[in-house]
Amino acid sequence: MIPISETETGVTFPVKVHPRAKKAAITGELGDALKVSLTAPPIEGRANDACIEFFAKLLKVPRSSVTIASGGGGRNKVIRVSGVTAQYVREHLHV
Numbered sequence: 001m002i003p004i005s006e007t008e009t010g011v012t013f014p015v016k017v018h019p020r021a022k023k024a025a026i027t028g029e030l031g032d033a034l035k036v037s038l039t040a041p042p043i044e045g046r047a048n049d050a051c052i053e054f055f056a057k058l059l060k061v062p063r064s065s066v067t068i069a070s071g072g073g074g075r076n077k078v079i080r081v082s083g084v085t086a087q088y089v090r091e092h093l094h095v
Contacts, residue, residue: 005086010081014077016030018037019040025037048068059089
């Protein structure tokens with residue numbers, strides 16, 4: 001089970017991104033991170049934008065509520081979602 005932390009600024013959880021995949025989807029867990037495949041290439045921040053868009057749609061929150069708290073330049077990232085609880089995120093991620 002991936003760690004989902006609740007803070008004053010929102011809920012955070014770690015992800016491992018696989019860019020240039022055939023489709024965008026959660027493909028499992030890798031260590032303590034959620035493994036996510038994205039169709040966008042890791043060029044000029046397109047994979048980061050796709051990651052934010054993916055989680056906004058999945059969690060049914062505005063795009064502005066989802067940010068990359070850390071790891072913007074690598075595959076290991078920490079996603080922050082404001083305005084939701086850890087329980088809400090856990091239910092929508094099915095983890």
